[in-house]
Amino acid sequence: MRFSTSFVALVAPLLVSAAPARFYGKRAASDIVVFKFADVLEQLESAFYTQALAKFQESDFTTAGFANPQVPIEQMKVMQFDEQTHSVALQSALKSFGEEPITNCKFNFEPVLKDLATTVATARVVENVGVSAYLGGATLITDPVLLDAAGSILSIEARHSTILNVLSAGSAIPSPFDIPLAPNEIIAIAAPFFDGPCDLGVPGNPTLTLTNAATPGTLLTFTADALNGTVSNDSLFCNMMVGGEPMSRSMKLSECVVPNDVNGPVAIWITSDDQPLINNVRDRATSQLVAGPTVTFVDTIGESIGNALRTGGGSSGGTTSTTQTISPAEASAVIASASGSAPAAAATGVSELSPKINKNTGNTSDGKITVKGWENIPSGQDA
Numbered sequence: 001m002r003f004s005t006s007f008v009a010l011v012a013p014l015l016v017s018a019a020p021a022r023f024y025g026k027r028a029a030s031d032i033v034v035f036k037f038a039d040v041l042e043q044l045e046s047a048f049y050t051q052a053l054a055k056f057q058e059s060d061f062t063t064a065g066f067a068n069p070q071v072p073i074e075q076m077k078v079m080q081f082d083e084q085t086h087s088v089a090l091q092s093a094l095k096s097f098g099e100e101p102i103t104n105c106k107f108n109f110e111p112v113l114k115d116l117a118t119t120v121a122t123a124r125v126v127e128n129v130g131v132s133a134y135l136g137g138a139t140l141i142t143d144p145v146l147l148d149a150a151g152s153i154l155s156i157e158a159r160h161s162t163i164l165n166v167l168s169a170g171s172a173i174p175s176p177f178d179i180p181l182a183p184n185e186i187i188a189i190a191a192p193f194f195d196g197p198c199d200l201g202v203p204g205n206p207t208l209t210l211t212n213a214a215t216p217g218t219l220l221t222f223t224a225d226a227l228n229g230t231v232s233n234d235s236l237f238c239n240m241m242v243g244g245e246p247m248s249r250s251m252k253l254s255e256c257v258v259p260n261d262v263n264g265p266v267a268i269w270i271t272s273d274d275q276p277l278i279n280n281v282r283d284r285a286t287s288q289l290v291a292g293p294t295v296t297f298v299d300t301i302g303e304s305i306g307n308a309l310r311t312g313g314g315s316s317g318g319t320t321s322t323t324q325t326i327s328p329a330e331a332s333a334v335i336a337s338a339s340g341s342a343p344a345a346a347a348t349g350v351s352e353l354s355p356k357i358n359k360n361t362g363n364t365s366d367g368k369i370t371v372k373g374w375e376n377i378p379s380g381q382d383a
Helices: 008-017 028-055 058-063 070-096 116-138 144-167 183-193 328-337 342-346
Strands: 237-242 249-252 264-271 289-298
Touching: 028 070, 028 116, 028 183, 058 070, 058 116, 070 116, 070 144, 116 144, 116 183, 116 289, 183 289
Parallel strands: none
Antiparallel strands: 237 249, 237 264, 264 289
């Protein structure tokens, strides 16, 4: 059976207006399951922004360090509108098939709405997971029309993700590549936000929760029902997936340390063998899965665009910042140091990167070449 979390907004109007014969028949059952699944996820995203906007006032954004509180407020309103529009369109498509949408799922965001830093960090993972869902869905869609529609929505989710990277004072575009995730992997990340049972028609992976901030050089710790308390068991392995790399970086769970060369989103699985996971949803092994994925952000490169939104902002890029992506179960403990600003992250003292400029700068002897040097060389290495 083929699933995609996101055919969403542009697909649904096409389905409503298309000839029913095109979509009925042997594909109808899977299409209906896909739309119901996608609709519930869109409801979750819309509900998250609705509750966040209702809870926080302009003064909260000012206290959080935003120079102009209307900047994040305006962007969150746009995102909420987009997600709500996706859900409305999906439900219209389902009803055109004679199916009733799933509308009885409830969502609990209280653990991640305790403070604005936690809320922004959660919004960041929600949107990044949306991007990963579209990428995973691209390999599962066989109809070119549906693939075009899914791609057009993917671009919107990516824009949301970029805005939230900036609001978190991370890199606006942290990597040349993103990470595709399958529907069962998406549910593993979204499941902690469901308040009670919610049958999506797709089985989810066991949920994995990261319990400390992911900064370069940090040994990561996790909780999961599937771990049964054996967090340091050397028979288990941590697999970190970075966008653009052909497979995950596999290491013993007791040695799951964030590499120095990572910037941006990282997906992490726990497995029972040391075989790396393939970076595509078609070939990724699942037989040795213990839990996950969970998604976190490793912000090693700050940028002026994010700092400019903060009070006293506008400083040059190259500072070290860390925003921890959290799940409800561990929100309070994880987000303590994740203020979203570069100075707060640097205060943790655990980053292995510090801004350093190549000392071999200036003109060459013939005056034809200007050497500008570079930044973010790991500490302790000469330029």
